[in-house]
Amino acid sequence: MSADEFDPFVERLFARTPAMPDAALFTARVEQRLQKGSRVRFLALSLAGLIGGAVAVRETMNVDIDLGARDGVVAGDALGQGIQSASLNIQSSVQYGLEQVGLANLELGSMGGMQLFWIAAGVLIVAAAAGVMKLSQEV
Amino acid sequence: MTQPLVDRHDVELAALAAAGGRREFGELVRRHGSAVRALLRRMGAQSSLADDIAQDAFIQAFQRCGEFRGEGTFAAWVKRIAARLYIKRVAKESRYVAEIETEDAAPVTDHAGLVDLDEALKALSEPERLCVSLCHGAGMAHPEIASALNLPLGTVKSHVKRGLDKLRARLQPEPAQSLGRTQHVG
Numbered sequence: 001m002s003a004d005e006f007d008p009f010v011e012r013l014f015a016r017t018p019a020m021p022d023a024a025l026f027t028a029r030v031e032q033r034l035q036k037g038s039r040v041r042f043l044a045l046s047l048a049g050l051i052g053g054a055v056a057v058r059e060t061m062n063v064d065i066d067l068g069a070r071d072g073v074v075a076g077d078a079l080g081q082g083i084q085s086a087s088l089n090i091q092s093s094v095q096y097g098l099e100q101v102g103l104a105n106l107e108l109g110s111m112g113g114m115q116l117f118w119i120a121a122g123v124l125i126v127a128a129a130a131g132v133m134k135l136s137q138e139v
Numbered sequence: 140m141t142q143p144l145v146d147r148h149d150v151e152l153a154a155l156a157a158a159g160g161r162r163e164f165g166e167l168v169r170r171h172g173s174a175v176r177a178l179l180r181r182m183g184a185q186s187s188l189a190d191d192i193a194q195d196a197f198i199q200a201f202q203r204c205g206e207f208r209g210e211g212t213f214a215a216w217v218k219r220i221a222a223r224l225y226i227k228r229v230a231k232e233s234r235y236v237a238e239i240e241t242e243d244a245a246p247v248t249d250h251a252g253l254v255d256l257d258e259a260l261k262a263l264s265e266p267e268r269l270c271v272s273l274c275h276g277a278g279m280a281h282p283e284i285a286s287a288l289n290l291p292l293g294t295v296k297s298h299v300k301r302g303l304d305k306l307r308a309r310l311q312p313e314p315a316q317s318l319g320r321t322q323h324v325g
Contacts, residue, residue, distance in 0.1 A: 014275050023173050030197045031165045
């Protein structure tokens with residue numbers, strides 16, 4: 001067999017695949033990994049939506065989150081302080097990032113609380129909508 | 140009435156998978172999983188490693204399904220993804236530097252007297268096997284292989300040539316006997 005005949009012959013051999021007995025198992029594993037990845041994304045988006053919703057409710061109502069019973073007020077205060085602290089951290093991180101890209105004059109601190117709230121709420125609503133769309137495609 | 144997945148073309152399934160269709164992508168995995176796994180084994184990967192990389196390749200293919208335009212076959216596209224993942228692994232371990240000495244042996248056929256590529260590939264050194272598989276199995280051009288393996292083009296060409304020479308010496312197919320007992324997955 002000449003080289004001209006042999007090269008296509010080898011390509012044909014490569015194109016033909018012996019049947020594998022565990023092919024179904026392999027397919028199931030890939031599908032399982034895809035499903036797992038999708039579930040993690042869904043949970044992450046849901047969690048982000050919940051946190052965003054809690055922040056939004058808190059900012060809108062301008063009250064501490066009351067978890068129901070009187071005993072829960074302490075927990076509600078703690079949660080409120082935690083959210084406030086997280087908000088400040090995020091604000092300072094964003095400010096630092098803006099400074100890095102030369103937008104230091106854009107001071108988030110000068111923006112009103114409601115402005116920041118609406119920006120954050122908008123971002124979270126978009127993220128939640130994307131999550132719902134993704135989920136609806138997969139169901 | 141919805142067309143069954145088994146009746147749909149790869150390009151159509153890939154488009155649906157790009158929109159998030161996991162079931163459609165599962166059908167593509169069912170069709171081409173064995174081909175990708177076999178290629179990786181032929182490139183020199185152990186069975187378990189080949190399966191892990193093949194899984195990674197399909198996950199990556201699902202994430203990048205929108206990039207598949209149907210210019211070549213879906214199987215070829217995933218094979219190239221898998222080949223590149225394997226090359227990365229090999230490069231990390233610098234395995235292709237190591238030469239495996241092999242002895243000359245009789246022509247390779249299975250019990251039915253059919254050509255057995257997998258057995259014949261064992262006669263090749265690791266770089267030869269890798270280069271031949273990338274060239275003839277994954278459909279990569281010599282310069283592409285050279286770039287992926289970070290080897291000079293001349294070295295890749297000589298690996299492919301020597302590998303094919305060894306395969307020719309070992310396979311020596313009889314026209315009537317060749318290419319049986321296999322499943323085309325193209």
